Amino acid sequence: MTNQWDAKLYDRNHAFVSELATDLIDLLAPKTGDRILDLGCGTGYLADKIASQGVEVVGIDYAATMIEQARSNYPHLHFAVVDARELQYKEEFDAVFSNAVLHWITEPEKVILGIHQALKTGGRFVAEFGGKDNVKAITTALYQALKNVRYPIDKKLNPWYFPSIAEYGSLLEKHGLQLVFATLFDRPTRLEDGEKGLANWLKMFANSFLNAFSPEQQVSIISDIENQLHPVLYQNDTWFADYRRIRIVAVKE
Template sequence: MHNQWDAKLYDRNHSFVSELATDLIDLLAPQAGDCATRSTGGDRILDLGCGTGYLANKIASRGAKVVGIDYAETMIEQARSKYPHLQFEVLDAKDLQYKEEFDAVFSNAALHWITEPEKVVFGIHQALKPGGRFVAEFGGKGNIKAIIQAIHNAVANAGYSENTISNPWYFPSIGEYGSLLEKHNLQPIFATLFDRPPRLEEGDKGMQNWLRMFANSFLNTFSADQQVSIISDIENQLRPVLYQNDAWFADYRRIRIVAVKE
C-alpha cells in the first residue's frame, strides 16, 4: 500500500524535509544560462520526487530550467499552485521515459520511498546526457531505526502479526547503492552517510504528526481507535530516546551521493 500524502499538512509541519537539504543544491551547482555563451540557456534539471516544489523553485532561482516530477497528485497540485511558472508532472520514478534530456537529475528525500531502486537508477541513466550528474539525498542504512522498531513492537503488543504491516522504505548502505549506480554506468564521485535528527514541529504532537504523515501506509490498516492506541504505544517507547526539551526528534540517517554518467 502506498503512503497517502496530505500536501498542506506536509508544508505546514514537515517543511524541514526540504529546508535541511538546501545545501544539497550547492552540491548540485546548477548552471545558469548565459546568452553570450550558451544557446541552451543553462542547465536542464530533473527534480525527482519534487514534493510541493520548494527545492525545484530554489534550483530555478539560480537560472536553471527545472522539471519537477512526483507520483503523488496532491503534491503536484500544490507545487503547481505555489510555483505556476515552473513545470511539474505526475510521474512514477520507476517508469521514466526521458532520453538524454537532462544535464542533472536531483532528488531529495524521495528515493527511500521506492522499493525497486534498480528501475529508478536505469531511468536516471537514460534521462541524463553523457557527462550528466546525479545528485541525491535520502534515507540510508539505519535511518529511523528506533522508530521502525517501536512500530513493530506496538503492532505486536496490539496482538497483530508482523505480516500485518509491510515495509514501505528502502534504506541502502553506501556500498549497496554505489554498486547499483556503477552497474548502470553512473560513477559515484562522492558519497557520505550521516546522522541528522530533525526537530519535529508542534511539540508534544510531533511524533504522532510524523507517523500520520510518513507511516500512514501501515496505520491506515487499523481502525481510528486502534491507531490512537498504537501511536500512544510508539510514543511511550520512543520518549526516552527521541524526546528532549519539550520536542520530538526523528532518528534520521541520510545517504548523500553524487555520480556522473560515463
C-alpha cells in the first residue's frame, strides 16, 4: 500500500522537510546555465530556490496532488507527474537533485539507473534522504501499537527504504555513479503544532499503516504511539522526530 499525499497539509504542517535542506543546495552548487532535475520536488519550494540561482529546473513527482500544488505555488517553473522508477530522460541534465524522496522508493536500483541515464557525462547527483535507523523509535512504537490491537504485521505496509552508506554507495558505483561524498547523521527534527505534532506526522507520513483502520481506531492507535514515545520524543511541549539522514554526492563517470 502506498502513502497518500495531502499537499495542502504538507505545506501547512511539514514545510520543515524542505526548509531543513536549503543547505543541500549549497552542496549542489548550481552553476549559471545548468539544467537540473529536481526528483521528487513535492510542492516546489526547493525547485524555486534552485531556479533563483540562474538555472533551468524541471521538477517531477509521483504524486499528482503535489505537482498540482507546485504548479499553483510556482507557475513560472516546469513540473510534471513522473514515476522516479521509470525516468525516460537521456543525458539531458547537468545535475539531479533529490531531497527527502528516495527513502519512499523500495526499488532503488531502478531509480539509480534512470538517474545515470538522465545525467550528462560528468553530471552530478546530489541527494538527502532517510538513512539507516531513520525514525527507528517511531517505527518501533508503531509496530507495537499495531501488535497491541492484534493487527497482523505485514512488512509490505512499510513504505520506507533506509540504507546505510555502504549499501547505497555500492548501488551507485554498480551503475556508473562514482560516490565522492557521503555522510550519515542524526537530526532530531521539531514537529509543528505542539501536542498534535506527532499525530500530524503519522497521518502524513505513515498513513499506509493506518488506512486499514476506521477513524476511531486510528485515534486509538496514534494515542498508543504517543504514550510510548512521550518520554523519549516529547520535550518542552514539542514533539521531535528521530530523523537520521544520509547525504550523498556522486558523479557520472
